[in-house]
Structure formats: structure tokens, C-alpha cells
Amino acid sequence: MRKVSVGQVGDGASLAGDRVVAAGSAARVLVAATVRALRGDDCADLGHATPLSRFTGAPEPVRRAAAARAAGRLALAPEQVAEVDAERVATWIVDQYPSHRWPGVLVGSPHGAAAHLAVALGVPWLPAGFEMTVHWTRGAVDRPRAALDHGAALAGRLLAGNGAVHVRQVHCPASRGASAGATVALAVRWRALPGAYARFLAENLAPGAPVLLLHDARTWPVLDEGRGHSFQLGSPVSGLDPVDFHPDAPALRQVLRAAGGDGACWEAPDVSCPAAYAENGVEPGFEHSARYWTGRHGHPLHRVLVPQPDALSAATADLYRRWLRRAGKTGDRLVVECGRLLDPWQVIRAGMVPYWCENATRRRVEGVEWWLAGSEPFSSVDVLPEPPGVRSPALAGLPQWLAVAGFGLRRRALDRGVARGYPVASVPTRRATEVLRNQPYDLPVPPALRMADALAALRDAGAHQGLLVS
Template sequence: MRRAPTTGGGLPGDRVVAPGSVARVLVAATSRALRGDDCGDLGPPVGLSRLVGAPESVRRAAALRAAGRTALTAGQVARIDAERVAGWFADQYPDRRWPGVVLGSPHGAAAHLAVALGVPWLPAGFEVAARWSGGAVDRPDAAYEHGVDLAERLLAANPGVRVRQVHCPASRGGAAGSTVTLAVRWDALPGAYARLLADRLAPAAPVLLLHDARTWPVRDLGAGHSFQVGSPASGLDPVDFHPDARVLDQVLRAAGGDGVRWTPPELTVAAAFAEHGVESGFEHDARAWGDRHHHPLHRVVVRQPDALSAVTADLYRAWLRRAGKTGNRLVVECGRLLDPAQVLRAGLVPYWCENATRPRVAGVEWWLAGSERFSSVDVLPESPGLRSPAVAGLPQWLAVAGFGGRRRALDRGAARGYPVASVPTRRATEVLRNQPCDLPAPPPLRMADALAALRDAGAHQGLLVC
């Protein structure tokens, strides 16, 4: 039986949270897996596959129109109720007693870990896309000015959040010139989360808090709104967004901009946690709640997303083998192309790439080079929908598949039109449904075993568990 949906003022959560944002997809995939469903009903935010052969200018214009249709107006931003959004996330999970919960930064491996543990995964923030009429992809200074007004409206109605604005043509392409991206992070444990923990956690059930510790230069004047140019998810470094950087010219040309006008606002903090970090108030509140109610909180600090992906894949392999399975069939998922339910059904080992950038694909290559060989490797590359000097080419993805012993498969559907054509999340489901069934699934993983594996791997993978 499902709980009644959380009600209240403000826009519905499914209207507020940006379509296709990672946190939204991961909650949908995790909640479905815990109900025994796959992601066959999850489509793309907007599909542009039919425009693969169209000229660059036509595809860019179509992408901008699509982004604008789903983005919020300034008036709608003022009506956001962050508590209602938290309730929308929490209400997606079945109404049952849980042996724990995973909170924090969005990461596909965390979703797979939560499914193996048989527990919900809930994000510490969410992404909002707001309209920017008359915007320009090569004007980060103007984006900042527009974002200040939007953030003031949002913060006036939600004093318990912090807003990080991200202007990144390298990861969002031309859409960075028509919409403003706001990463909204709770500065305290939302009431809807606290209710789920109080009502649905088993006695003494642990809480696992994942914190993405990557840093980025920001402009932060202390009013609850901060601004960053670029993002770790771009596959580039902060220096690549400097006006004199050669890479920046390539990025802006691909997005329809011009480096001559690029004038970022002055930065005030050299190294703050990037957009997917967890606010200290959220962590403090979650720990205090756990202490009061006798639910231990364990914090996992991740300096690079590859580390958690590698440790989770190793953990799955050992978990499958303890259940008498081979643990020798790997699926490399990417971005929104994942399906934890189908991974369990087929007895696969999942490795999640944050995106299709060269550093992230190199991460899985290094892990595979140092791992016991897999008999089969299936690769699902998510097309970023844009061209960037940081995007991995198909030969690099083929090299990943080449680590397979008997089977080496790069999904043709995902590769068709790469890197400019988008494919829906359900594409991963369609591919994985063709894998042989390996049921029953192993008994749920114990949190103590997961924590032991995370701690053991921490010294050489770059994880801190405390």
C-alpha cells in the first residue's frame, strides 16, 4: 500500500524538478526496483533522435525550444515549495518497513547499492531549470544577474535551502543560454524525509549519507545564492573556463556562442563544494536525528565518482558469488541509462559512469584493467546531446567493451547518432531485458557488509567512511 501523496502549497514536485535531472531519474529507478518494476516506462526529457542528420543550427534550435517548454517561469520559481518536493521524492517509495536508507549526493552506484540493500535512496537536493528569455550562452555575467533575481524569489519562500547556480555550456550546450540551472540543496533534513525515517525505518536501522566532495571555484556573497561557471560533470577543469582558454572557444562555438563576449563574474571562493555537494546543515540535522532516535549515521565522502562506481561493482560481484552466481557479467551504464531492477534480474555486475566524458570513461577502463576479467561486458553509452572536446569518442567506449572475454557489446541503439542524439532511460531496460535471467536474486545485502567493503576499499579508491 502506498502512502497518500504529500499535499501543500506550491507547484507539484514533478513540475519543479528538472526533467532528466540525475536525482529525479535515480529516485524513479530505485523506487521502481524496490517495487519489483523496471524502468521500461521512463522516457527522455525530450527526444531529438529524429534530428540526428539535421544541420547543427537546426538541432540546436530544437534543443533550445525543448528546454524552454519544460523550464519554469520566474513566477513559478517563486511558487516552489522545497518541502513539497521532498514529499514527492519520499512518496515514490512503497509503504513498508525499511532496514536502512541512503541519502545524499546523486550517484548511480548509490542507487544500485540501495537496491542491493533493499532500502530507499533520497537526494539531498534537486535541480530546477528556469527560463532566461533573451539569454546568451556566452554571457555568464548576465546569467548571474538573472539568477540572482530567481534565487531571491526561491529563497524568500524557502529559507531552509541554499541555491547553487551553474552556468556550464560544456555540459548543457546551447540550453545554458536559454535556461538557468539552479541546484537547490536542503540546509536541514526536510520534514518529509524525517517522517519517512521515523515511520518506516526498522529499530536501529542505519542511515548512509553520501557526500560528493568535488570542489569548484564559486561566487558566494553569503545570501544563500552562489554561482559557478562550469562544472566537474563537464569533464573539464576550472581553468578551461578562463576567457583565454583554447578549449573554451571550442565549447562556445559548439553551443552557438562566441568567446569574445565571455566575461565571468568575479569569484570569491577558490574551492567550494560543487553543485552536488551536501550542505553541512543537512548532514548535521540528519546525524542529530539519528542520535535522538538511535539510528547510526555513516558518512561516505567521495572525491571522484569513479571510486564509488568501482567499489560498488566489486561489492556486487562478491555479493553475487556468495549467492552461488558467477559474478562475471558486467554492464557499464552511463548517466540516465541504468536499470537496477533488470541488473538484479539478470545477475549482472553494474558499473555506473557519471557521463560520457573522457575522464569518466577512462575511470572504468582503469578499473577493468585492474580487475579479474569478466566473461561479458555490455556498454550503454549515454549520448550527451552535444559536442564537446571532453566527450569520449565511440572508439573509447569500444575499448571498454573490449575487456569482455566471450562477449563484447556496445549498444547500437545508444551509439546511433552519438554524441548528439538523445535516447530514453528505457533504452537501458530494453537492452537488459535481453540478458539471460539469473533468478532468484541474492538475499538483501547487509549494511554491515556494505560498510566493511566501503572501508576496505577506501584506502586505495579514495573513499572516506566515517
């Protein structure tokens, strides 16, 4: 039995990891996709049709109410927060990977390209944190100060039993819509390498195997009073800027109307850190702890600082193209994935080049357009735009997604099933699997990429993509 330190919740009283980690959150989906791809499986079992699919054409108030109810059903109850054990969550994550002498490991910020990179290398990917949502009984999308008060109390309960984490609360109606008034979103980030991670690495890394740490370097204004809980109003994931969350901003008024609120009660809490790492960043203590552990155990640690998601997506796509061509494949068929719509195994099986868009905002779609404009043309381009389920002035329209598909020389495909309910539908991860299964096979799978080759390719891309590889 695992020894439980003073102040922590024991296994018998704590919630299981799959109950704690938010369904559909980036880290959860990416771990699941990576695990499946490493064992030669696709993502056909990930996600299911939600009740929201019945409300795509319903009036906005009806659809918003359905979204809020669905979010509340999946969230933890406030009294359950004290039962969360972050160490047990880490154990749940590593237990999904089989015991094996892995030639390396990727850790850090959630990013779809990290899953593709891990699969090409034949190594696991481990997140540096996880997201959880908690029910907010009398919540409102347009009352951020009330959200802060409620979230601070919840964070206090969580921190009482988990001293080695930092809790970043994110109130963002632009990316979460009506659910931001029904639940509180908490990004829980480890401030040190969890014991479960250290044990997994010690037992499963091959001698001298490298560790690659990916760090999302985007910043955002936050309120942090040094008590282990910080508050972030808005998010870079929204596709908006911090100024757009000012009460006089036209973008905020549009966002709040779409989410069922208004700006009359919008009172933004003060900011103490104007440029802190945003919710997907890595805690400095986590990196220091990982560096100390790898140094003691003879594993080199390399860090990749990612200024924007597009940089890692483009570098990984370029890396895949070279890797496929060295294996005798064309490397001329591209799939543009988005959000949860990805399937690393089907991409490998079809011999395709993956480019991952974090979400359907104009900025992320412009990123793939700029990369395509400067790349050698692809014979085919398949596009899988994930509907965000919300309306926002920052979203890309279907014409912009069609323009991405238009870069294909012979095949230009935008998935009609996804486009039908865009942008308010809810589409499971398995939709990507269904689409990619129709691609022709291109077997055998190339030999696993070596970490040294991957690092060299990322450094090459860093010169013009902005990646910093150390």
C-alpha cells in the same frame, strides 16, 4: 493539513514536486529507478522519445535551436519560481516509496551506484537536493555575467519562501550546450533535513536501522556572497577544469562554438570561494541535521566521502561481484551504464555487475578502463554510453567506449542503438531496460545485502579507491 510556517508557500499555492524537479535530472531519475527496483519493476516507463531525435543529422544551428526550444518548454516560467516549496518537493520524493519497515536508508549526493547499492540493500535512496531549470528569455550561452544577474533574481524569489535551502546556480555550456542560453539551472540543496524526510524516517525505519550519507566531495570555484545563492561557472561534470572556462582557453572556444556562442562577450564573474563543494555536494547543515536526528532516534549514521564518481562506482561493482558470488552466481558479467541509462532491477534480475559512469566524458570512461585493467577479467562486458546531446572536447569517442567493451573475454557489446546518434542524440532511460531485458535470467535474486557487509566492502575499497567511510 500540513502546518505552513510564516514565509512559506502553502500546498494549495505551490507547484507539485514533479513539475518543479527538472525532467531528466540525476536525482529525479535515480529516485524513480530505485523506487521501481524495490518493488520489482524495471524502468521501461521512464523517458520517451524527444523531438530532438528528429534533428540528429540536422545542421548544427538547426539542432541547437531545437535543443534550446525543448529546454525552454520543460523549464519553469520565471513567475512560477515564487510558487516553489522545497518541503513539498521533499514530500513528493518520499511519497514515491511505499510505507514499509526499511532496514536502512541512503541519503545524499546523486550517483548511479547509490541506486544500485540501495537496491542491493533493499532500502530507499533520498537526495540531499534537486535541480530545477527556469526559462531565460533573452539568454545567451556566452554571457555568464548576465546569467548571474538573471539567476540571482530568480534565487531571491525562491529563497523568499524557502529559508532552509541554498541555491547553487550553474552556468555550464560544456555540459548543457545551447540549453545553457535558454534556461538557468539551479541546484537547490537543503540546509537541514526536510520535515518530510524526518517524518518518513521516523515512520518507516526499523528500530536501530542505519543511515548511510553519501557526499560528493568534488570542489569548484564559486561566487558566494552569503545570501543563500551562489554562482558556479562550469562544472566538474563537464569533464573540464576550472581553467578551461577562462576566456583565453582553447577548450572554451570549442565549447562556445558548439553551443552557438563565441568568446567575445565572455566575462567571468569574480570568485569568492576557490574550492567550494560543487553542485552535487551536501550542505553542511543537512549533514549536521541528519546526524542530530539519527542520534536522537537511535539510528547510527555512516558517511561515505566520494572524491570522484569513479571511486564509488568501482567499489560498488566490486561489492556486487562478491555479493553475487556468495549467492552462488558467477559475478562475471559486467554492464557499464552511463548517465540516465541504468536499470537496477534488470541488473539484479540478470545477476550482472553494474559499473556506472557519471557521463560520457573521457575522464569517466578512463575511470572504468583503469578499474577493468586492475580487476579479475569478466566473461562479458556490455556498454551503454549515454549520448550527452552536446559536442565538447572533453567527450569520449566511440573508439574509447569500444575499448571498454573489449575487456570482455567472450562477449564484447556496445549498444548500436545508442551509438548510432552519438554524441548528439537524445536517448531515454528505457533504452537501458530494452537492452538489459535481452540478458538471460539469473534467478533467484540474492538475499538482501546487510548494511554491515556493505560498509565493510566500501572500507576495503577505500584503501585504493579513495573513499572515506566513517
